Amino acid sequence: MATYLQAVNISLPNAALPHIQATLSMANDEVGWVFSSYIAASAVTMSITQWLAGRYGRKAIYQAALITFGLGLVFDTLATTSIQFVLARILQGAASGPLVPLSLAILLEVTPAEQRARMGLAATACSLLGISTGPAIGGWLSEYYGWPSIFNVSVPMTAIIFVTMAQLLGEKRQDRGQAFDFFGLTTFSVGMIGLQMLLDRGERLEWFASKEIWVEAIAAVLGFYLFTVHVLTRKEHFLRTVLFRDRNLLLATVISFVLGFVLLPTLALTSPMLEELLNYPVDTTGYMSVPRGVALVGALVLTSLAPSQLDYRPFLMGGMVLVVYANWLMLGYSPGMDWRPIVEAGFLQGAGLGMSLAALARAAFGTLDPKFRPEGSALINLSRLYGSTIGIAVVQLFFYANTQAVHIALAKHLTPFRVAANTVGSIAKPSLAALNGIVTRQAATVAVIDQFEILMFAMLAVIPLVFFLRKPRPSG
Template sequence: MSTLHPSRAAVGGHHTITAAALLATYMQSVNISVPNAALPHIQATLSMANDEVGWVFSSYIAASAVSMSITQWLAARYGRRTIYQTALAIFALGLVLDTLATTSIQFVLARIVQGAASGPFAPLSLAILLEVTPAARHARMSLAWTVCSLLGISTGPAIGGWLAEYYGWPSIFYFSLPMVAFIFPTMRSLLSEKRAERSKPFDFFGLVTFSVGMIGLQMLLDRGERLEWFASTESWVEAGASVLGFYLFIVHVLTTREHFLRTVLFRDRNLILSTVISFALGFVLLPTLALTSPMLEELLNYPVDTTGYMTIPRGMALVGALVLTSLVPAQVDYRPFLLGGMALVVYANWLMLGYSPAMDWRPVVEAGFLQGAGLGMLLPTLARAAFGTLDTKLRPEGSALISLSRLYGSTIGIAVVQLFFYANTQAMHIALAKHLTPLRVAANTVGSIGKPGLAALNGMVTRQAATIAVIDQFEILMFAMLVVMPLVFFLRRPRPSG
């Protein structure tokens, strides 16, 4: 790497550039979940169908995952400061486009722009933080970077709910503009430009085929129910694109030497098992939020700001458990902590199976707190498991693989729970409504039932069916973690380290 001018960060801006990099990490993650509690307002304004809600999250995450994969190549070729500033400018454009959207399609496209621009923030911010920090403090700085990322996801619903309730839902995106206004000039004035003398060729074919496979699968899961699956030409096209994309990617991996994720990574057992577990962790992390907020707002009639506040204990437990687990000495076997974290997540999801329309806020807060504690234990322990046996030269690529698996786990998880939620709601509505025969209704009512009464009765049935369907999705999330628990016993013991 060649430096175009001396690092001005080292002269006097160390603390400022550290704050900017951490703030960018927070901004990237908070925008994943900030629309969560505000969804009723967004749906009402944009006439967004229920089965389109998942795209509010998955479009941002999927676009971020794709751009994150190519960040290091872009930074090496065009310069990290150039890429960072370009990403910030496009991200600000995406924020403005979010607020200007008048249809659900426009809003999703704006979220794609915003997500694609956010992809470089996390990897470049971490690289900058490690560069301006002495080697002895790298572990502490990496922990701070992780905490900022999780704080963003955890505080997003509370911030979004409060802003949407009192200032309108566009304000949840204006919230990030002052952060962009601070980060952009800071990076421009303090960050030294670096690019490689000779940038390595990037495996665009591998990235494109893998992305086509994932996006085709995502769209099939998101839109299949509405289009009656393979009765629609679109579903066939999406399924065909997914199969072709994954087929070409597998053939490409087996027949070429260099890939955007090197094959040598897949020879490390701990890394592969940790990647699978990380996928399951992502499958639980965001889909729980995607289910809980609509349940509280639409079925239990909580205001959107209160819904956001009820996610705070989960976030506090997640960050607190992560920090405490990170303090465990490296010589201690990490596998009991993995099992403990998984057990907490499973138990929390089991408690969610007891949700009912008659409950108050306490069961939601209790289950969320326990799930957050379990996820907080898993995140640092998974990193130790993944990198404990991996060559240090491969750690940047291994970290990218773990991050991608968690991101794609979240997008697929959101698609799966949304799919089964609406399918189960319809099935339960039919099952409950078939018992409402004229004789049964007449036996419990006085006088005849008019259209308003029938509409109210149908609303009650729909409400009960949706409640049962939501609870069923928490069961899916519970089993997703149960399935990967046995993998812990196949992890190698950590190497002794100095």
């Protein structure tokens, strides 16, 4: 339940964004913060979960995370401005970071050794199910009970988990003297946050005409530079060098980043397109995301249950090609279409992502020393999370830039003289305004399609990496 709760809250606001924007006066270019703030905060705290649990106790950290998560839910509903809402999402995301690794550790501890692989699969499926069902649940709740209900519904679930763990979960500590590389984590986080803010705020502040953008750019460059030097000059750090010596894990990390780059940004683009350009109600928008989620989880489970003797590389290649094909279908979207092309493309993309994620796990850990698998799993998860948050920033950035460019290209033909030549009588200003609205809608549609093209080419770029993966070792 905790794993599902953490995941579903990533995408719950997706279909409800029109209601949230209207209430909080949130600008269009601030919408991406609803997702990226939660994911980025989660990635940072997830990195230090093992150290926190070893120093203060697994149960104490787990319950503290649940309490903080509940407070974040309450603050979400009390927010009256977009900044307050984003700060509440940051708090909620930071609290969600420890929930997934600690939940998986608890599950594996109470599961017999021969069933741990299936338990890990169940946890992954539960997480992806949460991300996939979030838009449908959020759209339905916000349409009939108001957008605060999408957060209120999670409060009793959080309380149930807290009470259950308080009664049944035993405390467990590892070595209190365990060291953690805070310098490495800090420099890497500063680099990522600086890059994220640069992409999120650049268009609004006219890029390097703003001092803020210069500060964020310097922070990103300096953070990544210090982290790179730190990695090259120190034997042990929070991302062990030995992990990057395994070719399969290194390539899988890059591919996982791109899968994350496609997974959530597609949701972030599709819902606004359905609601603002095709005029679907928010609950219907949420329902239309269900086939994608069903295909994703179903393909993940079926691919994972395939015999271990099979080479997983063809499954990985097939899944990635299917994602590319689904995004190619999205290039045919138009304002005159019905729901069928959207459901079809979403279903195929979900199936491709599910196949790819399952096959990627086998490829990543098939050649890795088992003692490094927990850290390798954390690396894969972090790469997918950062892929999602960077992907959302990139598609939002290019969406608004492309909308303006296409609008200018179309509107230059919309002059009173050109219109009057094909119209009987005078053209009033309200009529010209209506025509301008049509042009804006067309420009936004073209811009959305352009972003699906970016996602398609991102996936195409990493498909050749599959040929460099080593064949996994046979399992004992």
